[in-house]
Amino acid sequence: MYDDNCTFCKIIKGEIPSTKVYEDDKMYVFKDIEPKAKVHLLAIPKDHFKLLSEMNGQRAMVIAYMLSKIPQIAADNGCANGYRLVVNQGDDAGQTVNHLHIHILGGENLPW
Ligand code: AMP
Numbered sequence: 001m002y003d004d005n006c007t008f009c010k011i012i013k014g015e016i017p018s019t020k021v022y023e024d025d026k027m028y029v030f031k032d033i034e035p036k037a038k039v040h041l042l043a044i045p046k047d048h049f050k051l052l053s054e055m056n057g058q059r060a061m062v063i064a065y066m067l068s069k070i071p072q073i074a075a076d077n078g079c080a081n082g083y084r085l086v087v088n089q090g091d092d093a094g095q096t097v098n099h100l101h102i103h104i105l106g107g108e109n110l111p112w
């Protein structure tokens, strides 16, 4: 479930500090340390995997669950007027952390 070398697994376990905005048994949401918008959150499943191509049925259910929770989490954190979701996949997308994460960007009229 966890990868001992993964930054985001360490964040979930509390071994690396983070600014948590939401947590339940399946997912964890925290503020990005280098925000690219006024509001920049990262939503991660508690189960460690890197790519959407690694999803099995159980993981797909968790990702669907996360998408169902994100609208309320976004609204509660300054994105009531809209937001953008981004999922970087692999090297060409510049994925730097090998734990699937959904960027939630908003809090302003996004310039790009
Ligand atoms: P990506 O480029 O899609 O892999 O995004 C990784 C994101 O994780 C970047 O936006 C980083 O700023 C963010 N990040 C990396 N380490 C941390 C950390 N310890 N706490 C919060 N955000 C982090």
Ligand code: ZN
Pocket (backbone or CB within 6 Å): 002, 003, 006, 007, 008, 009, 010, 047, 048, 049, 098, 099
């Ligand atoms: Zn991980």
